[in-house]
Amino acid sequence: MTEAVPSWTDERVELLRRLWDDGLSASQIALQIGGVSRNAVIGKVHRLGLAGRVKPIGPGGAQARRKEDLSAEVALETVIVAEEPTLPEPPAIVAHRPAPDFPLPPKAAPEPVALAVSERVTIMDLRDSMCRWPMGDPTSPEFRFCGARAITGLPYCTQHAQVAYQPAAERKRDRRVAGFR
DNA sequence: CCCTGATTCGC
DNA sequence: GCGAATCAGG
Secondary structure, three states, X not given: OOOOOOOOOHHHHHXXXXXXXXXXXXXXXXXXXXXXXXXXXXXXXXXXXXOOOOOOOXXXXXXXXXXXXXXXXXXHHHHHHHHOOOOOOOOOOOOOOOOOOOOOOOOOOOOOOHHHHHHOEOOOOOOOOEOOOEEOOOOOOOOEEOOOEXXXXXXXXXXHHHHHOOOHHHHHHHHHHHOOO
C-alpha cells in the first residue's frame, strides 16, 4: 500500500503550475501536493522556467502573510489593512490574495457566499473559468477553492470579486462592520 | 528565528 | 531530471 510517491507526473506538474501561479509559496505547495519538499518544488519550478514570479507580498512577505492563527482576528486585520492605504475612487485592487477565507462583511447582501459554499472544489477540479478564491488553509488537505462561475476576465466569481476588488467608498463602511478599536 | 526563493552539485 | 544542502535575503 505504500506507493512510492510518483515523481512529477503531468498531473502534478499541472498542479504545481496552478498553485505557483496562484501565488502560493514553495513550502505551501509542497505541503499541498505532498510527497515533496519545498526544495523539490523550487527546483522543479526553475526547471519548468516558472521562476521569476511576481511577488504579491512586499518586503518581509514571509511573516507578513502569516495565516493560521486566529481566524477572527486575522480576518479583522485583513480588512483593516486593506482599507488603510489611501486609494483612488475607481475600483482599486486592495486585497487581491487573501490568505484565509474571512467572513464577508454583512453588507446589503443577504447571502454572501451561500452559493460559493456549495460550489467549492479541490485544486484538481478547478477549471479555468472557475472562481479561484481560496477557502481555508492552503496547507490543509481540506483546502478548497470557491469554484463558482468566475467573471469573464477575472479569477473570481461575483461574490468574491466584490471582496477582492473593493471601491474606496465600500471599504469605509466595512471598517465599521469589523468593529475595530 | 521565522520565512522566502535561487543556486549549486552529487546523484 | 531530481532535490538536499546551501546560499542570500526580508
